[in-house]
Amino acid sequence: MMITDAEFSCMLSAQICTEKKTILSVDDILALIGDHCHGVIGQLTEDWGEVLFSALKRAGGTAFSNMAVGYNNVDVDAANRNGIAIGNTPGVLTETTAELAASLSVAAARRIVEADQFMRAGLYDGWLPHLFVGNLLKGQTVGVIGAGRIGSAYARMMIEGFKMNLIYFDLYQSTRLEKFVTAYGQFLKANGEQPVTWKRASSMEEVLREADVISLHPVLDKTTYHLINPERLAMMKKEAVLVNASRGPVIDEVALVEHLRANPMFRVGLDVFEDEPYMKPGLAEMKNAVVVPHIASASKWTREGMATLAALNVLGKIKGYPVWGNPNAVEPFLDEKAAPPPACPSIVNAKQLGLPSSKL
Numbered sequence: 001m002m003i004t005d006a007e008f009s010c011m012l013s014a015q016i017c018t019e020k021k022t023i024l025s026v027d028d029i030l031a032l033i034g035d036h037c038h039g040v041i042g043q044l045t046e047d048w049g050e051v052l053f054s055a056l057k058r059a060g061g062t063a064f065s066n067m068a069v070g071y072n073n074v075d076v077d078a079a080n081r082n083g084i085a086i087g088n089t090p091g092v093l094t095e096t097t098a099e100l101a102a103s104l105s106v107a108a109a110r111r112i113v114e115a116d117q118f119m120r121a122g123l124y125d126g127w128l129p130h131l132f133v134g135n136l137l138k139g140q141t142v143g144v145i146g147a148g149r150i151g152s153a154y155a156r157m158m159i160e161g162f163k164m165n166l167i168y169f170d171l172y173q174s175t176r177l178e179k180f181v182t183a184y185g186q187f188l189k190a191n192g193e194q195p196v197t198w199k200r201a202s203s204m205e206e207v208l209r210e211a212d213v214i215s216l217h218p219v220l221d222k223t224t225y226h227l228i229n230p231e232r233l234a235m236m237k238k239e240a241v242l243v244n245a246s247r248g249p250v251i252d253e254v255a256l257v258e259h260l261r262a263n264p265m266f267r268v269g270l271d272v273f274e275d276e277p278y279m280k281p282g283l284a285e286m287k288n289a290v291v292v293p294h295i296a297s298a299s300k301w302t303r304e305g306m307a308t309l310a311a312l313n314v315l316g317k318i319k320g321y322p323v324w325g326n327p328n329a330v331e332p333f334l335d336e337k338a339a340p341p342p343a344c345p346s347i348v349n350a351k352q353l354g355l356p357s358s359k360l
């Protein structure tokens with residue numbers, strides 16, 4: 001969506017891109033920005049760097065928002081140089097994305113897609129003790145790498161839903177998550193059940209060695225690029241389940257294909273791919289891989305929320321509103337019955353640009 005400089009009373013006019021291409025190139029976007037453009041709402045598939053930010057600045061623009069929480073497609077330093085505020089959409093994706101990661105975990109552990117294909121191919125000719133035997137989750141250990149908003153929500157689902165024990169690795173301690181597991185463990189114990197436990201790992205390797213199901217939820221940056229590589233794959237249990245609903249390049253996908261080929265009991269659930277929209281050669285043929293096309297945030301509520309937050313980021317900046325004080329508490333912007341607060345919900349470079357902060 002491109003916001004132009006024609007203003008109607010307090011409303012701004014918006015141009016919605018009707019281009020049929022799924023992924024816009026830098027040249028496509030340059031043409032859309034043109035000579036007059038105050039702000040842009042873009043997608044995670046676009047490459048926002050110096051070329052686009054300087055063009056947006058020349059066109060009179062001051063704001064860009066990804067319609068996404070992840071913004072590894074955005075060169076924030078280039079935006080800073082050009083004085084462009086960068087918005088993202090935290091919070092509205094948390095539960096929806098975690099639910100998909102949980103679904104991939106179960107689908108991979110219980111071989112649901114393989115069994116579905118077998119059934120549709122007319123191959124089922126009666127119950128057998130060894131037909132599509134998979135992994136029981138209850139009492140096993142779930143490993144989370146990146147226990148931020150989504151990683152923590154995923155952990156809670158796997159712990160509460162399947163009574164798994166938790167091991168996690170993050171640069172920061174997740175006290176809320178730890179407290180939740182402790183309290184849930186006490187509840188289970190009080191009801192005569194085996195309590196669940198948690199452990200904060202001192203290294204990522206500890207998670208990879210100990211967990212039965214591992215889900216990746218970090219941001220993509222230099223520290224997480226190819227975080228899963230041949231050496232780390234080799235550390236994982238032979239029958240482990242690995243799930244990725246963060247960003248494709250967090251896994252070395254060529255190494256993953258090799259590992260899947262060599263370890264048929266090792267299974268993966270992937271929502272994201274290293275060269276999206278493509279898969280590395282061989283992945284599509286792997287029966288021990290469940291693959292879906294980057295749909296982790298695809299619930300109606302979430303997609304509407306993402307669009308709302310992205311639009312309010314850009315609109316708020318154009319109107320000169322301050323930046324919301326806590327991007328983890330964006331609910332007031334999503335209340336359909338009340339006008340949104342006069343603030344930009346989430347601007348990631350607010351500090352660098354010296355933008356004023358709103359009071360919650």
Ligand SMILES: NC(=O)C1=CN([C@@H]2O[C@H](COP(=O)(O)OP(=O)(O)OC[C@H]3O[C@@H](n4cnc5c(N)ncnc54)[C@H](O)[C@@H]3O)[C@@H](O)[C@H]2O)C=CC1
Binds near residue numbers: 090097
């Ligand atoms: N597949 C999909 O459709 C979606 C993917 N995502 C991806 O998920 C990511 C996480 O989203 P949120 O949970 O909302 O963000 P968040 O910022 O709450 O969580 C990210 C966590 O990663 C941790 N982290 C950073 N570097 C790390 C490292 N080297 N090792 C371990 N942990 C590290 C951070 O400390 C933080 O706790 C996004 O950046 C995005 O790339 C988000 C939504 C949907």
Ligand SMILES: O=C(O)C(=O)CO
Binds near residue numbers: 298
């Ligand atoms: O918000 C994100 O980062 C996404 O990947 C959207 O699905």
